[in-house]
Amino acid sequence: MDLFDRLQTQMDAVRLPLFAVTVTAAAQVNTPLIAILHWHGFRRATPLVLPGIEIPPRPVPGSAVQLDGPWHSFETVDAMLLDAAWQSGAWEVERVEQRGCNVIGASAAEALACRQAFGDYGEDSTRDAQLLDDETDRDELMQLAARSGYLRWLFRPVKGGLWNTLNEPDDTLDADGGRQPPCPVLPEPRRPNGRGRTVYRLGKVQRILLSR
DSSP, X not given: OOHHHHHHHHHHHHOSOEEEEEEEEESSTTOOEEEEEEEOOEXXXXXXXXXXXXXXXXXXXXXXXXXXXXXXXXXXXXXXXXXXXXXXXOSEEEEEEEOOTTSTTOOHHHHHHHHHHTXXXXXXXXXXXXXXXXXXXXXXXXXXXXXXXXXXXXXOOSXXXXXXXXXXXXXXXXXXXXXXXXXXXXXXXXXXXXXXXXXXXXXXXXXXXXXX
């Protein structure tokens, strides 16, 4: 699996800057990974033109990409994400580990987080499409994650991304906002209880960035 090349192919096709990339895996080796590309851009929801009525543009839906290559350890997925984030110029990678939400005592917030990790935004998706039509196995993988738990990674690209406009000083970045491989940051083991947040710091950040 080469996530960085897949990202470049998608960016060349969509021709919009990326706001963020998330990748989710059920806590079971050798299962497909779901990558969701969150675009920064707006477009008209319909070509219909009504005299005197302005139809506001809507955010461009994200793209769901399924990664089917074999993997035998979560450190392998970690390394792939770190490599893609490093080459994309991201300043950090966040890894969140969650238990299954079908267990006794799981809250409604845990169930919502699990659905959103796989691109299921519930009632919001009926009002405004959150994802482009895809042929992934998101629903089946979400059900597996609800039983066995899951991991979700997040990073924000500088190369080809929205964050390139910030012009943050970073000696590790090339002129186009990317970096040359290999990534010098090594994967960390999963947490013993399978729950928690790990943040990998990449490059140099001169100020705190607040997520929206």
